[in-house]
Amino acid sequence: MEDPGRPPIILRPIGVIRSPHRTPAGTPIQPAYADEAEGEVVVDEPFERALDDIEGFERVWLVYWFDRAGPFAPHVVPYRDTREHGVFATRAPNRPNPIGLSVVRLLGRDGRVLHVSGIDVLDGTPLLDIKPYVAEFDAHPVSKAGWLDDRREDRRVADDRFHGAGKT
Amino acid sequence: MEDPGRPPIILRPIGVIRSPHRTPAGTPIQPAYADEAEGEVVVDEPFERALDDIEGFERVWLVYWFDRAGPFAPHVVPYRDTREHGVFATRAPNRPNPIGLSVVRLLGRDGRVLHVSGIDVLDGTPLLDIKPYVAEFDAHPVSKAGWLDDRREDRRVADDRFHGAGKT
Numbered sequence: 199m200e201d202p203g204r205p206p207i208i209l210r211p212i213g214v215i216r217s218p219h220r221t222p223a224g225t226p227i228q229p230a231y232a233d234e235a236e237g238e239v240v241v242d243e244p245f246e247r248a249l250d251d252i253e254g255f256e257r258v259w260l261v262y263w264f265d266r267a268g269p270f271a272p273h274v275v276p277y278r279d280t281r282e283h284g285v286f287a288t289r290a291p292n293r294p295n296p297i298g299l300s301v302v303r304l305l306g307r308d309g310r311v312l313h314v315s316g317i318d319v320l321d322g323t324p325l326l327d328i329k330p331y332v333a334e335f336d337a338h339p340v341s342k343a344g345w346l347d348d349r350r351e352d353r354r355v356a357d358d359r360f361h362g363a364g365k366t
Numbered sequence: 367m368e369d370p371g372r373p374p375i376i377l378r379p380i381g382v383i384r385s386p387h388r389t390p391a392g393t394p395i396q397p398a399y400a401d402e403a404e405g406e407v408v409v410d411e412p413f414e415r416a417l418d419d420i421e422g423f424e425r426v427w428l429v430y431w432f433d434r435a436g437p438f439a440p441h442v443v444p445y446r447d448t449r450e451h452g453v454f455a456t457r458a459p460n461r462p463n464p465i466g467l468s469v470v471r472l473l474g475r476d477g478r479v480l481h482v483s484g485i486d487v488l489d490g491t492p493l494l495d496i497k498p499y500v501a502e503f504d505a506h507p508v509s510k511a512g513w514l515d516d517r518r519e520d521r522r523v524a525d526d527r528f529h530g531a532g533k534t
Contacts, residue, residue: 204410204492207431209375209463228503241454242372245462247440250452254512258454261429261465263375272415284418286409286426286496289503294413295377295494297429299467301504324372326463328454332514335396335457336469337507343500344422 211324213241213310215262217317222266222361227277228289229300229316231354236305237317239325246310249328253307257331258314262298263324266361267291274360277353283345291360298323301331379492381409381478383430385485390434390529395445396457397468397484399522404473405485407493414478417496421475425499426482430466431492434529435459442528445521451513459528466491469499 217237219225226235239260241249252258269292275281276288285293302314312328385405387393394403407428409417420426437460443449444456453461470482480496 204379207377207379207492207494209377211372211375212462230503245440245454248438248452248454248462250441251455251513252452254510254515255455256510257506259467261463261467270416272413273418284416284420286413286416287419287423287498289497289500293495294380294416295429297377297465297495299427299429299497301506324375326375327461327465329457329467330455330512330514331506331509332457332511333507333509334511334514335398337505337509338425338469338499339501339505339507341499341501341505342422342424343502344498345419346498346500346502347422 209326211263211326212245213239213325215239215260215319215323215325217319217321219320222320222356223358225320225356226318227354227356229302229318233316235317236315239312239314239328241310241325243310249307249310252330255304255330257301258304259329259331260300260302260319260325261327262319263326264291264296264298265324266320267296268360270294277356278349278351279345280351287344297326377494379431379494380413381407381493383407383428383487383491383493385487385489387488390488390524390526393488393524394486395522395524397470397486401484403485404483407480407482407496409478409493411478417475417478420498423472423498425469426472427497427499428468428470428487428493429495430487431494432459432464432466433492434488435464436528438462445524446517447513455512
């Protein structure tokens with residue numbers, strides 16, 4: 199069973215993500231399919247200075263909490279396939295620690311607000327961290343992607359399969 | 367000050383990262399500079415099945431906890447420059463929520479152990495999540511990288527500037 203020796207970790211959200219996506223159904227499943235969607239990343243006042251110089255980056259990583267995800271499910275049927283896969287082999291939200299990760303385009307900064315596009319995150323999602331996207335570190339354009347390379351579905355927007363409690 | 371309305375979030379590490387890097391000083395600052403370094407990602411038993419089908423991916427994201435980072439610092443002098451920048455414009459660990467993110471090459475899986483290379487993480491680091499690297503979502507090879515594009519330092523290994531308490 200779960201290792202009782204691992205102490206819990208306490209996070210405090212640093213702000214909130216604002217987007218046009220109010221419900222899981224219809225939300226793009228990845229920023230790559232959300233080019234038109236604009237949103238705002240609002241950090242709380244104690245963290246405003248930590249944004250300094252972010253304006254120079256074309257893209258940023260948003261690290262956030264899937265606050266409306268269903269419970270952990272070891273296996274899921276992801277949007278892009280019709281078969282089950284281990285949840286760590288998918289980007290589905292039903293993870294042991296439901297931490298989300300999306301790269302968005304940075305349009306500009308206004309104090310403690312970042313204006314972004316290509317957002318696939320639900321409105322009101324708690325923000326945990328922001329990191330600059332650095333192609334030298336993060337871009338591996340040729341990288342084999344397992345079942346996704348052989349996928350049976352080309353779905354680009356979500357339904358509600360991962361969000362109701364016990365809906366997995 | 368910090369928004370008192372944001373409830374805390376409790377995480378439970380799902381395993382541990384094993385690497386040859388025992389101290390911050392000398393550790394590669396990014397996986398891109400750690401090609402030779404091999405390590406193991408060990409998930410706890412309740413999460414073993416969630417790894418199913420991960421073998422097909424060439425790279426995976428490790429999401430982890432910077433357990434030896436110093437306290438939050440709004441501004442830091444990153445390894446790749448000689449000037450201060452906001453911490454959200456850097457990959458330094460002194461973040462409000464010290465969540466780390468590294469893409470590593472997946473060499474193979476043995477039950478609940480992933481063998482990986484290109485690891486820039488300290489030995490014993492608590493693991494929070496594993497996600498498949500999907501070039502279609504994650505690779506933006508041409509993406510302007512602010513101060514990093516004009517950097518004054520080409521340092522590729524760490525010193526201890528971010529790890530002692532108050533060492534910022």
